Amino acid sequence: MSALLELRGLNVFYGAFHSVHGVDISCREGEVLSLIGANGAGKSSTLRAIIGQVPRVTGEIRFAGEDISRRTTPERISSGIALVPEGRQLFPNLTIEENLKIGGYTGQKGSIGLAEVYEIFPALSERRKQLARLLSGGQQQMVAIGRALMMNPRLLLCDEISLGLSPKIIAEIYEVLPRIRDHGVSMILVEQDIARALSASDHVACMLEGRISLAGPSSEVSREQIAASYFGE
Amino acid sequence: MTGLLDQIIQAVLLGGLYAIFALGLAISVGVLKFINVAHGDLIVAMSFLMLTLTNSLGLPVPVALIVLIPVGAGVGWLLQFGLFQRAASQNELQIILITFGLSVIIQNGLLGLYGADTRKVTAGGIEMASINLFGNINAGVLPLIIFVTACLLIVGLEQILYRTGLGIQIRAIADAPAAAKLVGLRLAGLMAVAMAMVGITEAVSGGLMSIWTNFDPSSGSSRLLIAFEVVVLAGLGSFWGVLVGGIIIALAQTFGGMIDSAFQMLAGHIVFLVLFLFRPQGLFPKT
Ligand SMILES: Nc1ncnc2c1ncn2[C@@H]1O[C@H](COP(=O)(O)OP(=O)(O)OP(=O)(O)O)[C@@H](O)[C@H]1O
Numbered sequence: 001m002s003a004l005l006e007l008r009g010l011n012v013f014y015g016a017f018h019s020v021h022g023v024d025i026s027c028r029e030g031e032v033l034s035l036i037g038a039n040g041a042g043k044s045s046t047l048r049a050i051i052g053q054v055p056r057v058t059g060e061i062r063f064a065g066e067d068i069s070r071r072t073t074p075e076r077i078s079s080g081i082a083l084v085p086e087g088r089q090l091f092p093n094l095t096i097e098e099n100l101k102i103g104g105y106t107g108q109k110g111s112i113g114l115a116e117v118y119e120i121f122p123a124l125s126e127r128r129k130q131l132a133r134l135l136s137g138g139q140q141q142m143v144a145i146g147r148a149l150m151m152n153p154r155l156l157l158c159d160e161i162s163l164g165l166s167p168k169i170i171a172e173i174y175e176v177l178p179r180i181r182d183h184g185v186s187m188i189l190v191e192q193d194i195a196r197a198l199s200a201s202d203h204v205a206c207m208l209e210g211r212i213s214l215a216g217p218s219s220e221v222s223r224e225q226i227a228a229s230y231f232g233e
Numbered sequence: 234m235t236g237l238l239d240q241i242i243q244a245v246l247l248g249g250l251y252a253i254f255a256l257g258l259a260i261s262v263g264v265l266k267f268i269n270v271a272h273g274d275l276i277v278a279m280s281f282l283m284l285t286l287t288n289s290l291g292l293p294v295p296v297a298l299i300v301l302i303p304v305g306a307g308v309g310w311l312l313q314f315g316l317f318q319r320a321a322s323q324n325e326l327q328i329i330l331i332t333f334g335l336s337v338i339i340q341n342g343l344l345g346l347y348g349a350d351t352r353k354v355t356a357g358g359i360e361m362a363s364i365n366l367f368g369n370i371n372a373g374v375l376p377l378i379i380f381v382t383a384c385l386l387i388v389g390l391e392q393i394l395y396r397t398g399l400g401i402q403i404r405a406i407a408d409a410p411a412a413a414k415l416v417g418l419r420l421a422g423l424m425a426v427a428m429a430m431v432g433i434t435e436a437v438s439g440g441l442m443s444i445w446t447n448f449d450p451s452s453g454s455s456r457l458l459i460a461f462e463v464v465v466l467a468g469l470g471s472f473w474g475v476l477v478g479g480i481i482i483a484l485a486q487t488f489g490g491m492i493d494s495a496f497q498m499l500a501g502h503i504v505f506l507v508l509f510l511f512r513p514q515g516l517f518p519k520t
């Protein structure tokens with residue numbers, strides 16, 4: 001099976017600062033790939049490069065067989081990529097339902113609509129008219145995921161969806177990932193919690209100082225390999 | 234006593250015109266995040282266009298008003314897309330300077346085209362007509378039409394911004410522009426649509442103002458000042474707040490004028506300043 005997403009020699013620059021160095025990553029249709037690494041390793045930069053929200057990139061970004069590296073963010077989203085951004089990035093003064101609808105406006109049409117999101121996250125369904133800024137962290141994260149799902153992506157990019165949440169809420173959120181997968185969605189999970197990342201994914205890639213330091217099937221990489229590639233030797 | 238009530242009613246109705254002046258500015262400050270210094274001049278340009286449509290082309294006043302609306306929308310859209318959009322990507326001061334330049338250009342353009350004379354559009358007697366409200370209280374038909382138009386504009390804007398997908402997207406951009414980019418909203422296009430809405434309020438303002446009062450190419454700055462005071466007074470929480478703000482300024486002017494006719498405009502500014510000192514966030518701020 002061919003790759004749904006393929007990065008070849010991706011570089012990301014912020015002005016003169018070279019943040020991501022020649023990264024190669026591929027994610028197959030239906031696969032969950034976890035992307036791990038220490039703070040500042042370049043995980044978020046990589047995801048933002050895929051969606052088209054970094055100042056300058058070089059290298060190839062192939063999605064569904066086409067090079068999308070020259071396309072705008074709205075074009076990439078409407079072709080089937082969605083991002084759950086780091087820090088959630090909700091619209092604080094819009095209601096839950098309005099936040100979700102935004103995803104519906106920018107994404108492609110498909111099987112996921114408001115009803116499906118409310119079914120996946122019943123907690124949101126009870127609070128449709130509540131402003132996003134008045135929600136708990138866990139509920140906000142559900143809105144951020146729901147908003148991305150409303151785009152009916154083929155590839156969902158999740159940037160630290162467990163950040164700042166209690167273990168109970170994290171478990172709740174991770175429980176829905178298989179259901180999202182059932183909709184045929186591939187995923188790249190950026191995650192600090194390594195054990196969780198490994199158990200939720202088929203493949204893992206580790207970044208160290210802007211480079212891929214380890215890549216392999218999640219069930220086959222050892223703790224020692226990860227420790228070494230996470231912090232460098 | 235009747236005289237006083239009469240004056241208050243006139244002031245409330247005048248507040249409707251002030252609210253229409255201010256609605257466009259409220260959108261540009263609240264959604265597009267900049268003060269358009271040329272707002273008043275764009276209104277006056279619409280008044281002059283109204284003059285041309287009625288006097289030179291002989292269109293009936295209601296038809297001319299309807300023609301102005303798409304023109305206003307188009308001008309707003311083009312200004313945002315062609316001019317403000319480019320400046321906004323530079324920095325915030327630059328865009329205000331650009332609107333300042335636009336203001337000078339419009340004023341001089343109008344001066345060149347129409348001369349410095351004071352003008353007014355005549356609407357076939359409707360300016361003079363009045364109807365009996367109750368007892369012996371009368372209200373002018375034109376002020377009533379203007380007030381009702383203000384209410385309709387507010388209802389229309391709220392419907393668009395709160396009930397349509399387009400409106401939700403525009404509010405999302407106003408709320409969190411960085412997030413809007415990450416989820417793929419088309420900022421440039423949506424902001425141009427918001428500016429087209431501003432343009433519609435400018436067209437309606439200019440059209441109605443041309444029948445209500447005299448205007449000349451330099452009238453824009455006083456319109457901008459009123460719009461500015463109304464928006465600051467109202468806060469950015471609701472369009473109905475803008476109507477209340479307009480009424481407050483109009484009432485202050487009316488009472489000031491009763492004390493001394495020279496005091497009329499000043500009274501509006503003083504009430505604005507006093508309320509601003511006590512409530513800088515406005516009477517109806519965003520919650
Ligand atoms: N907007 C920016 N401007 C300048 N430098 C940036 C910017 N965003 C990220 N960087 C730099 O790029 C590098 C990678 O950052 P990035 O946010 O991609 O890391 P990360 O792996 O997501 O880290 P974290 O786990 O802390 O989220 C860091 O050195 C960071 O300081």
Ligand SMILES: [Mg+2]
Nearest residue numbers: 043044045086
């Ligand atoms: Mg990050």
